[in-house]
Amino acid sequence: MDFQPSDDRRLLRDTLTRYLAEQYPLSHRNAVAYAAPYHDPVKWAEMADLGVLHALVPEARAGLGGAGFDIMTVFEVLGAALCPEPFLPAVMAVQMLDDLEPLLAGHRYGIGLTEVTAQGNSLSGRLSVVYGGNVADTLLAVADGALFAIATKDAKLSAYGMIDGGGACEVFLDNTTAIPVTEHANLAQAMDAGALALCAEAIGAMDTSFAMLTDYLKTRKQFGQTIGSFQAVQHRVVDLMTEIEQARSITILAASRFGTEEQTRAVSMAKSLVGRVAQQVSEEMIQLHGGIAMTWDHPASHYAKRLVMIDHQLGDSDAHLTRVAAHYSDT
Amino acid sequence: MDLSFSPAELAFRDEVRGFLAEALPAALAQKVRNGEALDKADFGQWHAILNAKGWLANTWPEAFGGTGWGPVQRHIFEEECCLAYAPRIVPFGLNMLGPVLIKFGTPEQQADRLPRILDGRDWWCQGYSEPNAGSDLASLRCAALRDGDHYVINGQKTWTSYGQFANKIFCLVRTATTGKPQAGISFVLVDLDTPGIEMRPIRLIEGGHEVNEVFFTDVRVPVANLVGEENQGWTIAKFLLGHERTNIAGVGYSVQAFEQLRVLACQPRDDSTRLIDDPLFAARLATIEIDIEAMKITNLRMLDNARRNGAPGPEASMLKIKGAVIRQSINDLARRALGPAAAPFPVEALDGNTALVPPDQARNAMRYFNNRKLSIFGGSNEIQRNILSKTMVGL
Numbered sequence: 001m002d003f004q005p006s007d008d009r010r011l012l013r014d015t016l017t018r019y020l021a022e023q024y025p026l027s028h029r030n031a032v033a034y035a036a037p038y039h040d041p042v043k044w045a046e047m048a049d050l051g052v053l054h055a056l057v058p059e060a061r062a063g064l065g066g067a068g069f070d071i072m073t074v075f076e077v078l079g080a081a082l083c084p085e086p087f088l089p090a091v092m093a094v095q096m097l098d099d100l101e102p103l104l105a106g107h108r109y110g111i112g113l114t115e116v117t118a119q120g121n122s123l124s125g126r127l128s129v130v131y132g133g134n135v136a137d138t139l140l141a142v143a144d145g146a147l148f149a150i151a152t153k154d155a156k157l158s159a160y161g162m163i164d165g166g167g168a169c170e171v172f173l174d175n176t177t178a179i180p181v182t183e184h185a186n187l188a189q190a191m192d193a194g195a196l197a198l199c200a201e202a203i204g205a206m207d208t209s210f211a212m213l214t215d216y217l218k219t220r221k222q223f224g225q226t227i228g229s230f231q232a233v234q235h236r237v238v239d240l241m242t243e244i245e246q247a248r249s250i251t252i253l254a255a256s257r258f259g260t261e262e263q264t265r266a267v268s269m270a271k272s273l274v275g276r277v278a279q280q281v282s283e284e285m286i287q288l289h290g291g292i293a294m295t296w297d298h299p300a301s302h303y304a305k306r307l308v309m310i311d312h313q314l315g316d317s318d319a320h321l322t323r324v325a326a327h328y329s330d331t
Numbered sequence: 332m333d334l335s336f337s338p339a340e341l342a343f344r345d346e347v348r349g350f351l352a353e354a355l356p357a358a359l360a361q362k363v364r365n366g367e368a369l370d371k372a373d374f375g376q377w378h379a380i381l382n383a384k385g386w387l388a389n390t391w392p393e394a395f396g397g398t399g400w401g402p403v404q405r406h407i408f409e410e411e412c413c414l415a416y417a418p419r420i421v422p423f424g425l426n427m428l429g430p431v432l433i434k435f436g437t438p439e440q441q442a443d444r445l446p447r448i449l450d451g452r453d454w455w456c457q458g459y460s461e462p463n464a465g466s467d468l469a470s471l472r473c474a475a476l477r478d479g480d481h482y483v484i485n486g487q488k489t490w491t492s493y494g495q496f497a498n499k500i501f502c503l504v505r506t507a508t509t510g511k512p513q514a515g516i517s518f519v520l521v522d523l524d525t526p527g528i529e530m531r532p533i534r535l536i537e538g539g540h541e542v543n544e545v546f547f548t549d550v551r552v553p554v555a556n557l558v559g560e561e562n563q564g565w566t567i568a569k570f571l572l573g574h575e576r577t578n579i580a581g582v583g584y585s586v587q588a589f590e591q592l593r594v595l596a597c598q599p600r601d602d603s604t605r606l607i608d609d610p611l612f613a614a615r616l617a618t619i620e621i622d623i624e625a626m627k628i629t630n631l632r633m634l635d636n637a638r639r640n641g642a643p644g645p646e647a648s649m650l651k652i653k654g655a656v657i658r659q660s661i662n663d664l665a666r667r668a669l670g671p672a673a674a675p676f677p678v679e680a681l682d683g684n685t686a687l688v689p690p691d692q693a694r695n696a697m698r699y700f701n702n703r704k705l706s707i708f709g710g711s712n713e714i715q716r717n718i719l720s721k722t723m724v725g726l
Contacts (some may be wrong), residue, residue: 001340001405002333003635009332032651214724226726233722235713241724242649250621256334269621310720318614324621325613327595 003252008064008103009073012055016074018140019050020081026299028228033084033165033302039135044085048106056091068258071193072200072251079204082306084166086110086132088313091197092190096140096147096182110152111190115315116173123150123178127171131313131322134167137186141171141178147185164305191266197312199251199267199274202310206244206281209303213237213285216300220290233288240284247277257320265327268320275310275317282307334631336407344407346369351415354380360416364591366694368539369418374549375391375451382449389726390426394431395441397450402637406578406630413583417626421493424448424455427571428501431518435559435567438605444520445449445479453660458488458502458521458545459568464716468503468563469512473547475519482506482519484527484550490708494530494543498523516564520556527551535704539675576704579647580630581705582683585623588661592616595668595692606668615664622657629653648715655712662699669695 005013024043032040040249047053057063064070071091078087085110093109094100103109110133114123123143133139134157139150154164155176159169214237217228227233247270255271257263283318286293311317336344359373381387389405391397400408413421420426429448432441447453458477464471469519473486486503491500500521507515523530533542548672559567593616596607606612637643666673672687686693706712720726 001336001630001632001635005332047406214726217726226725231717231720234724234726235716237724237726238649238652238716238719242653242718243627245632245646245649246622246625246653249627249632252334252632253333253624253628256332266624269624272617273621273625321614321617321621324609325610325617328596328607328613328616 005069005073009069012051012065012070013073013077015050016047016052016077017080018088019047020077020083021164022104024081024083026302029082029084029165030302032169032210032312033082034161035227036159036161037135038161038165038167039086039132041135043076044107044108047085048104052087056087056094057100057104060153062104063094063100065204066094066279068196068255071197071258072203072255075197075200076204077205077232078259079201079206079306080167081304082205082208086135086166088194088197089132089136091131092194092309093140095190095193096186107138108136110134110139110169112141112171112185113191116141116143117144118146118148118178119153119175121148121176121180123173123279124147125173130171131166133157133169135173139171140181142185142187145185146183146283147181148178150178162309164309165302188264190286191314192263193258195256195267195271195320196251198313199247199254199270202274202278203244203251204249204309205303205306205310206247206278209281209285209300209307210244212300212303213240213288214291227288236284236288240281243277243280247274250274252308253270265324268315268323272317272320272324273317273322277315278307278310334628335683336403336717340403340407341649343404344411347408347411348415348536350384350386351411353416354384355415355417356380356486359418363416363418365690366698368541371454371493373497374418374421374496377421378451381420383452387420388425388429388449391422391429391433391445395429397429402634402643406634409578410583410586413581413587416587420550421454423457423492423497423501424453424499425429426518428455430557431501431567431571434570435518435563439555440520451536453499454493454497455501456491456497456523456543457492457501458491459501460486460490462489462544466711468568469516471503471505471516473502473504475506475517477506477551478551480554481551482554482557484519484521484547484552487546489533489542489544491530491543491545492541493539494523494545495532499610500545501558506561506564514563515562515672516568517561518564520558521550521552525550525552528718535701537700539697539701579643579709580626580650581658582623582627582630583614585626585658585661586653588658588665589616589619589623591691592661592668595665595689612664612668619657619660619664622653622660626650626653626657641723645718648719649711649723651709652719658705659699659702662695662702665692665695666699668692 011167024117052074054063055065055074060064087111089111092111110130112127115121123141139152141148156172157169161167218226220227250270250273254266257266285300286304289300294299378387388397388400389400393399432444461471461473475482475484500523502519502521503516504519505515506517527548529546530543532540533544599605633646669688675681678693
């Protein structure tokens with residue numbers, strides 16, 4: 001039993017944290033996150049050079065990580081800095097593609113989460129809310145259980161930003177030429193990896209939020225005293241801290257089960273609990289900051305949005321709870 | 332990151348499992364499983380079995396007849412005991428006074444008192460709370476006035492668990508009224524057969540007799556029964572709180588209660604439907620299971636910290652808060668699961684032929700009401716939040 005990160009992961013964490021603090025501060029983040037193309041290709045390439053993508057890929061496939069705790073390490077740091085770059089489709093693509101050379105070189109993907117129809121190598125249908133699809137080099141789509149790749153330039157897109165930052169798009173396929181990749185698309189595995197990544201991202205964002213909140217409570221004064229001195233506030237903060245630790249614990253569990261038979265159930269447990277806690281942290285952060293957290297100019301508002309909207313990605317708290325509960329009927 | 336126990340720890344777990352399978356009397360486990368009140372003989376029997384094995388004093392160093400276990404071994408032992416439905420070790424002599432005497436007692440006190448705890452000659456109870464000193468323990472008023480070689484104690488203690496089984500009580504008493512309230516408290520050992528002591532039962536919400544109030548009228552206690560220095564009692568009380576906080580999350584109890592509930596819900600009912608197939612119930616159950624799974628890891632993380640830092644830190648308060656809430660939520664769902672069948676009281680009114688539910692479920696309503704105590708005793712959840720706010724958040 002040992003809950004300390006390995007030296008490699010500690011180094012990765014520290015390196016990426018420092019990079020984002022210097023190169024991707026919130027001012028830059030907001031500039032990127034809320035205006036097309038919702039992506040900074042220079043920073044993306046620099047982060048690829050730092051080895052962030054390699055950390056998501058197993059060593060046996062030319063990467064440097066790929067385990068649950070590698071995914072957790074990367075996404076915690078991304079979440080702490082609210083980085084809007086399309087790493088989510090990257091970690092999902094790792095689970096679905098055999099050839100990862102382009103991905104490791106910084107090739108960007110968008111992933112269709114619902115099936116379309118295939119006629120030979122032509123695909124038709126609509127891929128909806130494709131994260132990062134607006135800047136993807138390649139779109140991955142599933143049809144008849146098989147995986148296809150589409151050059152983004154061949155598809156009709158409607159790109160947009162999202163309320164919590166970052167970009168996505170609708171993809172309209174109409175007999176669009178696609179390249180078959182594999183006969184059996186492992187979308188479920190990609191969804192598990194993505195959900196784990198989102199849990200870790202939420203943990204990072206919650207840690208930053210909690211630190212921001214407690215700093216504020218120690219400095220903001222009303223009635224001649226810091227608002228953190230009021231017990232009505234203190235107890236709520238302690239409950240948040242306790243729930244954040246529970247959320248971290250279940251994410252650690254999910255990371256440890258990644259790649260095992262118990263992966264899906266553990267990931268669903270994590271996604272359900274983290275979704276619940278992240279919304280609680282978001283709402284309490286706004287409430288306890290008071291009016292200032294309602295403003296666009298205060299960082300809390302951007303963390304608050306991300307923490308709530310994470311639950312809208314890859315299955316919300318209730319959907320994953322239902323998956324956990326469905327298991328009982330089989331017993 | 333490694334969530335698993337080491338090979339040595341796993342071997343220890345197997346050893347504990349093997350021992351419990353062999354040594355835990357089935358009748359005793361059945362009583363625990365059913366949530367029946369255990370009497371003095373039940374506890375005494377289990378203590379004697381553990382003592383014969385050398386595993387009774389698992390918070391004491393080996394030099395004093397303890398196991399010398401670290402926090403991980405203790406955790407494994409406690410988990411396995413919960414899962415096997417072993418009675419809990421009554422903590423007052425073994426987990427509370429024992430470590431206090433080892434840390435603060437004189438060699439005479441240690442030599443005289445510790446063996447009697449181990450072999451069961453002494454059953455200790457705790458005299459801490461008073462009617463007007465609950466969460467605000469430092470305001471206690473039970474007075475010990477020096478008179479030659481004796482203290483003369485006058486006052487009242489309350490919430491004294493299993494006092495009806497005890498022959499000794501350790502008390503926090505007021506030996507000074509000047510300065511800060513914390514500075515005038517001492518820790519003394521009292522024989523319950525001393526003239527002037529009266530123990531009265533308190534009947535609890537579910538009808539049980541676990542706790543008592545104790546009245547002291549001109550009770551003369553030798554000064555030699557003082558532990559540590561006079562007016563050092565608060566320091567001892569704080570030290571003791573740290574010891575009380577091992578297994579504070581009660582994860583083993585949660586796991587066990589959850590499993591009982593899951594099995595119940597899988598039984599076909601009279602109309603041949605099963606509760607587990609009700610999606611709302613299943614969702615409630617899943618919410619609790621997720622909380623338990625997270626709490627298991629939180630518990631191990633803190634254990635890992637305790638191992639690194641030597642003692643559980645203030646974060647143990649988090650385990651206390653959340654652990655209590657989780658256990659209460661299981662009791663709540665287990666009570667609801669029975670519907671109208673949760674009501675018969677006392678449960679003995681129905682026997683094996685007329686019972687509405689299996690014997691291990693019949694006390695679900697009693698358990699629910701009794702375990703409302705979990706978020707009150709040992710420092711209420713509100714007091715724990717005060718502690719965490721100050722120590723962990725810095726507010």
